[in-house]
Amino acid sequence: MNIVVFIKQVVATTNVKLDPETGTMIRDGVECILNPFDEYAVEEALRIKEKMGGKVTVVTMGPPQAKEIIRKTIGMGVDEGILISDRALAGSDTWATAYTLSQVLKKIGDYQLVITGKQAVDGDTAQVGPEVAACEGLPMIAWVRKIEEISETSIRAERLMEDGYDVLESPLPALISVVKEINEPRLESLRGKMKAKKYEPKVWGVADMPGFDVAQVGLKGSPTKVFKTFTPKRQYKGEMIAGDAAQAAATLVGKIKEMNIV
Numbered sequence: 001m002n003i004v005v006f007i008k009q010v011v012a013t014t015n016v017k018l019d020p021e022t023g024t025m026i027r028d029g030v031e032c033i034l035n036p037f038d039e040y041a042v043e044e045a046l047r048i049k050e051k052m053g054g055k056v057t058v059v060t061m062g063p064p065q066a067k068e069i070i071r072k073t074i075g076m077g078v079d080e081g082i083l084i085s086d087r088a089l090a091g092s093d094t095w096a097t098a099y100t101l102s103q104v105l106k107k108i109g110d111y112q113l114v115i116t117g118k119q120a121v122d123g124d125t126a127q128v129g130p131e132v133a134a135c136e137g138l139p140m141i142a143w144v145r146k147i148e149e150i151s152e153t154s155i156r157a158e159r160l161m162e163d164g165y166d167v168l169e170s171p172l173p174a175l176i177s178v179v180k181e182i183n184e185p186r187l188e189s190l191r192g193k194m195k196a197k198k199y200e201p202k203v204w205g206v207a208d209m210p211g212f213d214v215a216q217v218g219l220k221g222s223p224t225k226v227f228k229t230f231t232p233k234r235q236y237k238g239e240m241i242a243g244d245a246a247q248a249a250a251t252l253v254g255k256i257k258e259m260n261i262v
């Protein structure tokens with residue numbers, strides 16, 4: 001079973017700062033990590049490979065520094081990593097990102113399963129997985145919390161819902177996105193870390209993907225237009241409310257009413 005896992009490098013903070021002039025995210029001096037949901041995606045791919053054989057390939061679209069997250073997954077046991085990096089991709093929205101990743105799938109060709117995380121913890125849209133599936137005409141199962149059965153030609157999985165779960169079956173190739181309930185990601189092994197240190201991922205630009213239409217990527221090719229981005233100003237100061245729970249709740253209700261916001 002050949003599995004492709006899409007992974008994203010994200011900033012290691014929830015305190016994202018925006019440049020007030022340009023409205024873009026300030027990345028300088030901010031530590032970057034592998035998107036936590038993508039660790040579960042990698043772990044699940046490795047477990048399937050251990051059971052069925054085959055190969056796990058990770059793919060990330062990002063700047064050259066994103067090689068670091070590829071190396072991390074090599075340390076976990078991934079076979080191959082591909083970095084998609086090209087100036088033509090700068091300013092791409094989720095649709096342009098998904099178009100690019102779908103072109104990567106076309107070039108890889110021989111795969112049975114694609115796994116993504118539920119969402120990236122910075123962009124937070126959860127759009128890229130479903131959009132890649134739409135671009136490639138692949139069946140998709142979102143929010144997978146357990147793979148019940150998998151063969152070379154089909155998959156049966158539990159999809160997490162607010163009030164329980166659905167069981168869905170799909171032919172392969174297919175794309176699934178996974179939630180953190182699915183497994184416990186392994187740490188990198190010592191041997192894996194040694195291998196990762198020396199590992200050089202493949203780097204592809206748009207010219208490496210036959211038929212790639214650059215008009216569909218970058219700021220110009222992105223259907224999303226961002227008019228304004230800003231960090232909301234904190235309106236109120238924090239205040240400790242003393243007393244037992246019932247008294248404190250009554251005081252709080254009074255304060256909310258005074259604010260005239262409900």
Ligand SMILES: Cc1cc2nc3c(=O)[nH]c(=O)nc-3n(C[C@H](O)[C@H](O)[C@H](O)COP(=O)(O)OP(=O)(O)OC[C@H]3O[C@@H](n4cnc5c(N)ncnc54)[C@H](O)[C@@H]3O)c2cc1C
Binds near residue numbers: 094101116123127
């Ligand atoms: C107009 C516009 C311009 C933008 N310009 C830039 C820019 O110049 N530079 C920039 O870095 N971002 C840019 N972005 C943000 C970028 O489009 C998103 O970060 C990206 O498309 C992923 O969306 P998300 O973070 O919501 O991921 P989600 O959809 O929440 O991610 C779900 C899953 O998809 C996979 N995935 C997501 N992104 C990637 C990726 N890049 N590579 C591999 N797998 C992935 C992962 O498995 C992830 O768990 C821009 C966004 C907009 C709207």
